[in-house]
């Protein structure tokens with residue numbers, strides 16, 4: 001490779017709901033996505049996640065990659081010590097043993113909390129700096145729902161979040177960061193992060209980019225300014241992640257300027273002014289379960305299902321995925337030709353798998369982690385299908401990766417086919433249903449545990465979309481969450 005720039009890379013990503021009582025252990029990463037060193041290219045090949053973009057960028061730009069770890073799993077509670085020590089530890093060890101490094105391009109979620117670190121990404125970056133020194137340019141890519149701390153901005157010269165929600169631009173995000181890093185390594189530019197925030201926990205329409213809103217306004221301003229102003233290298237807009245009991249949680253804007261300059265800070269502040277002024281904007285209408293059942297009867301007929309999305313039990317926001325509030329409502333409403341994805345309940349799944357296809361069985365379903373958020377229901381149904389729960393995702397969100405629900409059964413309760421899974425996976429892919437013999441296109445009603453990512457695959461097939469807040473752990477009603485470390489006063493908890 002000769003003089004090829006040597007770039008340390010990796011992915012250690014987790015969106016931590018600090019109010020979840022489920023620890024996120026190494027086993028969770030092993031069960032979702034975990035690879036080390038030279039195993040990484042084959043693991044990410046053909047996928048749409050950032051490391052695939054890093055591999056492409058390295059080929060295009062002539063870099064030599066020093067690969068450390070690729071680790072991701074479903075949002076849940078704080079990252080346990082075994083996972084932190086293994087993943088962060090392996091990345092830091094790789095950095096220490098790498099010899100000369102010209103740059104770092106590392107992917108993180110940006111809302112990770114570990115058992116020992118509230119600001120896990122800031123901690124990781126600080127430790128990494130301790131290994132590589134102050135002068136090696138560090139670029140990080142982030143989820144658009146990152147909670148970016150001052151410490152992260154201090155140690156990362158280039159911060160680059162997704163610009164789509166649903167997040168379908170992960171490869172492009174990695175390449176955008178790679179382009180700036182490449183210029184920095186050549187000495188053409190000297191990137192510096194300038195961060196701004198307000199007393200905001202939420203805002204920017206939760207970062208959605210499927211409608212015109214305050215988020216898309218800032219993103220289009222950012223793209224325009226990057227084109228027009230040579231010194232503005234990159235502007236990263238983060239909507240934040242709310243169920244995180246972190247001092248600095250909430251939306252941020254990071255302007256990556258060529259050098260440190262008050263002008264760049266002023267741009268970041270102007271963008272955050274817009275976030276503050278538009279803080280009340282929300283493009284979703286949130287229905288409770290009764291309202292959703294009522295609304296179903298009022299919707300016109302047409303092609304495709306009505307898709308009901310319960311964001312409050314979305315494993316993608318760290319909820320338990322075993323809440324029964326919506327399922328119970330659908331059963332009691334006597335819905336016909338409906339499907340439900342998913343109830344995560346390993347005990348019930350094991351019982352149904354053991355009973356076998358065709359069996360009629362009574363089972364205690366869901367609500368087992370914390371019944372406050374949707375208690376167990378005792379229900380009799382027919383086991384229609386049994387699967388191993390593994391399938392290749394084909395949608396724009398997770399296409400090219402294998403999803404693992406663990407032992408899975410379809411339980412038919414009246415007119416509702418329920419996917420009973422053993423692992424918590426946000427229902428964003430049609431394959432969650434099709435792998436178990438259910439075609440969501442043929443259903444009248446399809447319920448998914450997701451707040452927005454489902455739209456990537458489900459909006460094209462849906463006749464209507466209804467958003468439900470059934471009152472599970474990831475409720476929009478943040479006043480119900482016991483924040484202790486969050487800065488106060490803050491919107492919407494204290495300020496209007």
Ligand SMILES: [Zn+2]
Pocket residue numbers: 143144145167
């Ligand atoms: Zn996100």
